[in-house]
Amino acid sequence: MDRDRLIAAFKKKGYEVSFFAGREEARTYLGGLFCGSTIGFGDSLTLAELELYDLLREDNTVFDPNQCADNESFLATARQALLADYFFTSVNAATEDGVMVNLDGSGNRVAGSLFGHKKVFFVLGSNKLCSDLEEATRRAREIAAPANARRLQTKTPCALGTGICRDCNSPERICNALVIYFRRLLDTEAEVIIIDEALGL
Ligand code: SF4
Structure with a gap:
């Protein structure tokens, strides 16, 4: 990964960019950004692996659907996440020239990433980086x-x-x-938060 080229590519696309060598540096940065805010999460294993929910809820109100035990509370929390001041999500993939891709089932993750918040944070590990959009x-x-x-x-x-996608029509x-x-x-x-280690799927 060419760190400087990657940062420049995302900046050119209009994002703020923060780059961290590892998860602890990222946690230190993100943990100091908010106080008394409402924060919504999209479904994200990356955020779970960073243990951001426990970190941010010390000083904020955090809505994380991943904390819910059943679908009804998942949907209720996901709706609250859409109304929060700030929104966190990861992406499924990102290109070296600053394009990102997200695939979603219910839509709460992509909905929150598109509109309605003061600021959206895209958090991604180096395993998500790809050469091009294809x-x-x-x-x-x-x-x-x-x-x-x-x-x-x-x-x-x-x-x-x-384990192979069949482009299914499953419910x-x-x-x-x-x-x-x-x-x-x-x-x-x-803001795009790039962490130079493998995170999420
Ligand atoms: S088989 Fe269906 S659920 Fe699985 S990856 Fe393909 S489209 Fe998605």
């Missing part, structure tokens, strides 16, 4: 999605069978919307 889209659909389906134990071909399909962030959206601040 590779990034393939990563999202053929690597991240089947791995997530297995983690969630969905009744889908990728989780029950070989539990988790790949229902694909968002490509070509550039920072108008009217919402956004």
Whole structure:
């Protein structure tokens, strides 16, 4: 990874960018950013691995659907997350020229990343980096999605069978919307947090 080139690429797309060598440096930075705010999370294993929920809720109100035990409370918390001051999500893949890709099942993750917050934070590990959009889209659909389906134990071909995406029509399909962030959206601040270690799927 060419760190300086990567940072320059995301800045050119309109994002603030912070780069960290490891998760502890990132946690120290993010833990000092907020006090008394409301913060929403999208579904993200990256955020869970960073243990951001416990870190940020010390001084803020944090809505994290991943903390919920059942679908009803998941949806209620996901709706509250959409109304928070700030929103955190990861992405399934990002290109070296600053384009990001997210695939979603319910839509709460991509919805929160697009509009409604003072600022959105995209947190990604170096394992999400791809050379171009074709590779990034393939990563999202053929690597991240089947791995997530297995983690969630969905009744889908990728989780029950070989681990290969069959572009299924299952009621539990988790790949229902694909968002490509070509550039920072108008009217919402956004910061890309790049961590130089593998995080999430
Ligand atoms: S489309 Fe279906 S088979 Fe393919 S990754 Fe998504 S849930 Fe799995």
